[in-house]
Structure formats: C-alpha cells, structure tokens
Amino acid sequence: MNPMPVREKLLGTVKADYDVCIIGSGAGAGPVAFELVNAGFNVVMLEKGKWYDERHFKKDEQLARHRIFKSQFDKERHVLEEPDGDGGWSRDTTGQFWGGNVVGGASNFMSAYFHRLKPTDFRLLSTYGAIEGATVADWPISYQQLEPYYDKVEKIIGVSGNALKHQFLEPRSSENYPMRPTAEHPIVKLFDRACKTLKFTPLPMARGILTKPMNGRNSCEYSGYCGSYGCHSGAKASSRAALLDSIKDKSNFTLLTQSKAYRLNSDKTGQATSVDYFDAKGRSKSITASRFVVACYSIESARLLLTSVGEKHPKGLGNNHSQVGKNLHCCAGGTGHGIFNLTERDDKFAKAMKIRGPFFNRFLQDWYQIDDKAVSAKPIKGGTLDFVFDPPSPTSDISGLKWQSNGELLWGSPLKQKIKAHFTQSKDFKFEVFCDWLTHDECYVSLAMDEKDAWGIPVAKVTAGFHPHDVKVAQYLVDKGVEVMKAMGADEAYGNVWTSPTSNLMAGGCRFGNDPKTSVLNANCQVHDCDNVYVTDGSFMPNGGSVTPTLTIYANAFRVADKIKASLVS
Ligand SMILES: Cc1cc2nc3c(=O)[nH]c(=O)nc-3n(C[C@H](O)[C@H](O)[C@H](O)COP(=O)(O)OP(=O)(O)OC[C@H]3O[C@@H](n4cnc5c(N)ncnc54)[C@H](O)[C@@H]3O)c2cc1C
Ligand code: SF4
Numbered sequence: 316m317n318p319m320p321v322r323e324k325l326l327g328t329v330k331a332d333y334d335v336c337i338i339g340s341g342a343g344a345g346p347v348a349f350e351l352v353n354a355g356f357n358v359v360m361l362e363k364g365k366w367y368d369e370r371h372f373k374k375d376e377q378l379a380r381h382r383i384f385k386s387q388f389d390k391e392r393h394v395l396e397e398p399d400g401d402g403g404w405s406r407d408t409t410g411q412f413w414g415g416n417v418v419g420g421a422s423n424f425m426s427a428y429f430h431r432l433k434p435t436d437f438r439l440l441s442t443y444g445a446i447e448g449a450t451v452a453d454w455p456i457s458y459q460q461l462e463p464y465y466d467k468v469e470k471i472i473g474v475s476g477n478a479l480k481h482q483f484l485e486p487r488s489s490e491n492y493p494m495r496p497t498a499e500h501p502i503v504k505l506f507d508r509a510c511k512t513l514k515f516t517p518l519p520m521a522r523g524i525l526t527k528p529m530n531g532r533n534s535c536e537y538s539g540y541c542g543s544y545g546c547h548s549g550a551k552a553s554s555r556a557a558l559l560d561s562i563k564d565k566s567n568f569t570l571l572t573q574s575k576a577y578r579l580n581s582d583k584t585g586q587a588t589s590v591d592y593f594d595a596k597g598r599s600k601s602i603t604a605s606r607f608v609v610a611c612y613s614i615e616s617a618r619l620l621l622t623s624v625g626e627k628h629p630k631g632l633g634n635n636h637s638q639v640g641k642n643l644h645c646c647a648g649g650t651g652h653g654i655f656n657l658t659e660r661d662d663k664f665a666k667a668m669k670i671r672g673p674f675f676n677r678f679l680q681d682w683y684q685i686d687d688k689a690v691s692a693k694p695i696k697g698g699t700l701d702f703v704f705d706p707p708s709p710t711s712d713i714s715g716l717k718w719q720s721n722g723e724l725l726w727g728s729p730l731k732q733k734i735k736a737h738f739t740q741s742k743d744f745k746f747e748v749f750c751d752w753l754t755h756d757e758c759y760v761s762l763a764m765d766e767k768d769a770w771g772i773p774v775a776k777v778t779a780g781f782h783p784h785d786v787k788v789a790q791y792l793v794d795k796g797v798e799v800m801k802a803m804g805a806d807e808a809y810g811n812v813w814t815s816p817t818s819n820l821m822a823g824g825c826r827f828g829n830d831p832k833t834s835v836l837n838a839n840c841q842v843h844d845c846d847n848v849y850v851t852d853g854s855f856m857p858n859g860g861s862v863t864p865t866l867t868i869y870a871n872a873f874r875v876a877d878k879i880k881a882s883l884v885s
Contacts (some may be wrong), residue, residue: 341420343852345554372545419555476521651810653800698750
C-alpha cells in the first residue's frame with residue numbers, strides 16, 4: 316500500500332514525514348498504532364516516557380510503584396482545585412493524575428478490570444432524563460456500533476471471564492470471553508453463599524489478563540502484586556505488552572521515546588501540519604504528518620489542545636466554542652471494607668483468608684439501574700461493586716499505622732504490637748463502588764498560567780467539583796457492599812463515598828457529539844474544526860458508564876483506527 320498521494324493532497328507540495336503521528340502510547344494510542352502499522356501505513360509515535368517491559372517490572376513496592384515509572388513532581392505536576400466544604404475552593408499543586416510515564420502508560424499498572432459499558436450508558440440523557448445542574452448527553456454512536464470492537468479487543472488482547480446471564484448483561488456477539496476466568500480465591504465460596512442469602516447475583520470478573528499463553532505472552536502467574544504494579548509475565552493487557560510489542564520492529568513504525576509533545580501547529584485553513592516536541596535532551600523538534608492522533612490521557616490531551624494556538628484556533632485547537640477541557644469526569648463511587656478478626660476463627664478459615672495470589676474475582680451489578688422509591692421516585696442509573704484483596708503494600712500500611720485515632724504519633728512497643736496485629740491477626744477485605752461522575756460546569760481542565768512545567772509550558776489545572784446526585788447513588792451502593800460484608804461475617808464493616816476525583820480513572824474533556832457548540836469531537840473522534848486531528852483516549856467519552864473505562868477506550872480506539880484507515884485510502 317502506498318499512501319503517498321494522500322500526504323501530498325493534504326500538505327500541498329510539502330511531503331509529510333509520516334502518514335500518522337500518534338502522541339502517547341497508552342490504551343488510547345496502542346490500538347491505532349497496531350491497526351495502522353499492520354495495514355502498512357507509515358506511523359510515528361511520540362511517548363514522553365521510556366520503554367520498560369517484563370524484565371524491568373520487579374515486585375518492589377517502593378521502586379516499582381512510585382519512582383521509576385511515574386512522572387517526577389519537580390518536572391511535571393498539576394494544579395487541583397476542589398470544593399473546600401465551606402462553599403469555596405481549595406487549590407493545591409499535586410503529583411496526581413499521572414498514571415504511568417512509560418511506553419504503554421497507565422495500562423501497565425492497571426488492575427485490568429475489564430467491564431463493557433451497557434446500551435443505556437450510550438443513552439444516559441434519553442433513558443433517565445436531564446438532571447439539574449448536570450450536562451449529561453447521549454453518545455453520537457450506539458452500543459450496537461461499538462459492540463463489534465468490544466468483541467475484537469477481547470480477542471486481540473486476550474480478555475478472560477465468564478459472561479453469565481443476568482438482568483443487566485449487555486448484548487454480546489460472542490457468547491463468551493475468549494479465555495476462562497482467572498483463578499478464584501477460596502473465600503469466594505463464602506461470598507457466594509452470603510450473596511445467595513441476600514438474593515444478590517455474584518458474577519465472575521472479566522479481566523484484561525491472560526489465563527493461557529498468547530502471542531509470546533505468558534499466562535498469569537498470580538503474583539499477588541497486580542494493580543499498581545507492572546506485569547513481569549506479559550499476562551496483563553497493557554498497550555505495550557498486548558499491542559506495541561508485536562509491531563515495534565516493523566520498518567513502517569517509529570517509536571520516539573522521551574519525546575514530549577507540546578504543541579500542534581496548524582495552517583491558515585485550520586488543518587494540523589506538525590507537532591512540536593522536546594526530545595530527551597530538551598531540544599525542540601518537529602514532525603509533520605497527514606493525520607495526528609492525540610492520546611495523552613484525558614487531562615494532558617485537553618492541555619495539549621489548549622496550548623496549540625493557531626490562526627484559526629486562537630483559543631487552542633478545537634476550542635472555538637470553549638469546549639476543550641469541559642465535561643471532564645472520572646468514576647464516582649466509594650470504597651468499603653470488611654475486617655475479619657482471624658484470632659477468633661478456625662484455622663482453616665484463617666489460613667484461607669491469608670492465601671495470596673488468586674484474585675477474588677467477583678463483582679455485583681444488581682443495581683446498575685436503581686429502582687427503589689426510597690431513593691428516587693423514578694429509576695435512576697446505579698453502578699457496579701468490585702470485590703478485591705488489595706495487593707500487599709507493607710511500607711505504606713505501616714506508614715498509616717503510626718497514626719493514632721487522636722492524630723498523635725505512636726512509636727516503640729505499642730507501634731510494633733499494632734504492626735504485628737495488622738499483619739497476622741486480621742484481614743481487610745475490600746470493595747470498590749463505581750458509578751457515574753456526572754459532567755457539569757464545575758468539573759473541567761484549563762491551563763494554570765501561573766504554574767509551568769520543567770519545559771516552561773503551563774501545567775493543566777483540574778477543577779473537580781462533584782454533583783450531589785453522585786453522592787446519593789454512591790451511598791446507596793456502598794450500603795449494599797457493607798450488607799455483603801456483614802453477611803459474610805465481618806467483625807467490622809464500613810464504607811465511604813468519594814467526593815475527590817479518582818485520579819487514575821479520568822475521562823472526558825474532549826467529548827464527542829454531533830453539535831460543535833457542545834462537543835469537541837465528531838462521532839469519528841475527529842476535532843470538529845480540524846478534521847486531521849483525532850483524539851482516541853478516554854477524553855471522547857460523554858460519561859464513563861458505571862465501570863472502569865479502559866476496555867471501552869481500547870474498543871473505541873480500534874473503531875477510530877478503522878475511520879483513519881478509510882480516510883487515508885479514500
Ligand atoms: C493503579 C491503576 C489501576 C487501574 N486499574 C484499572 C482497571 O482495573 N480497569 C480499568 O479499566 N482501568 C484501570 N486503570 C485506568 C487505565 O490505566 C486508564 O484508563 C488507561 O490507561 C487510560 O489510557 P490513556 O491512553 O488515556 O492513558 P495512558 O494509558 O496513561 O497513556 C497516556 C500516555 O501518554 C503519554 N503522554 C502524556 N502526555 C504526553 C505528551 N505531551 N507527549 C508524549 N507523550 C505523552 C504518557 O506518558 C502515557 O504513556 C488503572 C490505572 C491505574 C494507574
Ligand atoms: S497477577 Fe498476573 S497479570 Fe497481574 S502482575 Fe502478576 S502475573 Fe501479571
């Protein structure tokens with residue numbers, strides 16, 4: 316295939332360096348590179364981090380989780396504004412919102428809970444109606460249009476699970492997942508019995524984790540250190556392991572690591588012509604291409620568009636209607652715990668509770684729609700409860716244990732006793748609730764003009780107000796989780812609702828839609844007034860569904876790759 320005529324058509328007599336330049340290498344970028352490189356197009360990818368793979372992902376809590384693979388605060392940061400609880404706003408400079416500064420981005424470190432969205436998530440406004448103060452919108456595409464791509468992703472990257480029938484199961488073209496579910500923790504039996512008593516429907520978790528070897532990747536070794544850790548076996552479906560590894564040596568693919576894009580340039584017609592980036596030595600360089608794909612994680616994608624000012628884009632690329640950065644969202648919800656005192660249980664139970672390795676592997680979706688007059692006169696959108704054993708984090712646990720409930724420090728023997736009891740005498744079993752973080756005018760990304768990164772570029776400011784409706788829904792679901800913990804016999808069971816943003820699950824900020832006045836992208840994820848720029852990370856999502864977003868980001872990126880391919884050959 317020779318796509319040269321397209322480049323010449325787009326850029327006049329100037330020959331572009333590449334057919335497509337992809338910025339970022341995470342979940343929103345990998346599928347586009349994979350599809351276009353395999354179709355023979357000439358692709359360059361700019362990634363600000365380095366290449367790390369299975370050889371580097373050691374299970375060392377401090378090194379692996381926090382230092383090497385993350386952005387450094389003195390170089391890159393964000394400003395976070397949140398409601399202060401007194402009607403005002405607090406402002407802080409934070410290291411949050413960087414999921415992974417490496418090839419494959421945060422997808423290396425995710426837990427890989429891989430739920431699909433459901434048809435109603437694509438029609439939130441028309442199904443449940445407007446909510447005062449929220450900017451809820453329907454998607455410009457339907458679940459049925461995305462479904463073939465969910466199916467494709469599950470097969471290409473290898474998703475394991477068991478699609479059991481239940482009232483909210485989304486329609487599937489393949490009856491089941493391509494791989495059996497991951498191994499189950501023995502305590503699952505107790506959970507299933509408790510759910511049966513409560514008449515809840517326990518479901519096996521779908522994971523972006525291999526349960527049999529595939530394409531040179533090993534199956535899961537149940538290391539017990541999964542979420543927040545890079546995978547040493549290749550089983551986790553990071554963009555790097557599942558997609559980029561297989562194309563990295565192809566002659567039509569160039570991956571430039573330690574290359575941080577900072578501006579997209581556009582011509583007098585408004586089309587993008589080149590991207591400026593800083594290389595590893597801090598030198599400014601430029602690349603031309605006929606198509607550009609932005610996939611830097613929602614906050615950074617909005618930031619890049621906002622800094623890309625041009626003659627036709629005086630407020631930033633695609634921002635003529637002041638929509639870039641708006642409609643930012645994440646997962647609303649909460650966390651709950653069941654504390655099981657092991658000293659008063661029989662040995663068999665205590666031993667089972669202490670087993671590390673197999674996943675807990677259960678979730679509940681009985682309340683994906685809440686139809687309960689005690690909460691609302693009409694049905695409202697609900698959410699998902701995922702049940703988990705957290706990976707052990709001994710040093711951060713100990714760091715928390717040093718504090719007493721009165722806020723004073725504990726030390727010496729009492730601290731040693733507390734640490735011993737924590738690790739040997741009780742077990743904390745956890746659940747996480749995910750529901751919609753409604754989009755509204757007080758949750759958005761803008762540029763903090765008074766705070767620059769190490770390259771002199773204004774950092775992104777995240778203004779993260781939450782909508783009171785989310786708290787009501789989250790509390791309802793947290794209460795259900797606590798009910799389960801109690802039915803399992805927990806000695807203590809409690810939960811909290813989040814009102815701060817889940818910094819690893821951000822999406823939106825460049826919503827797609829049919830109206831340029833209320834969206835940034837069209838249905839193909841092209842910027843409305845600059846159609847050779849596509850945004851393929853979670854920024855496009857008008858709402859996140861009541862699940863973690865990455866399977867949907869992958870599926871949509873495969874869908875957009877098809878649109879880009881079609882545009883390159885037309
Ligand atoms: C600990 C953790 C657990 C998670 N668990 C789950 C889960 O269980 N299920 C789930 O669905 N999701 C989970 N996630 C979220 C998931 O990782 C993200 O949804 C997904 O990775 C987002 O994809 P992305 O392409 O938008 O961003 P990323 O995957 O983060 O990729 C963005 C990439 O762009 C690069 N980049 C940014 N700016 C620039 C620039 N200017 N120039 C060049 N490169 C740039 C970054 O370095 C990064 O590599 C988790 C995340 C974390 C951190
Ligand atoms: S538990 Fe499995 S998928 Fe997760 S990091 Fe370990 S080997 Fe990889």
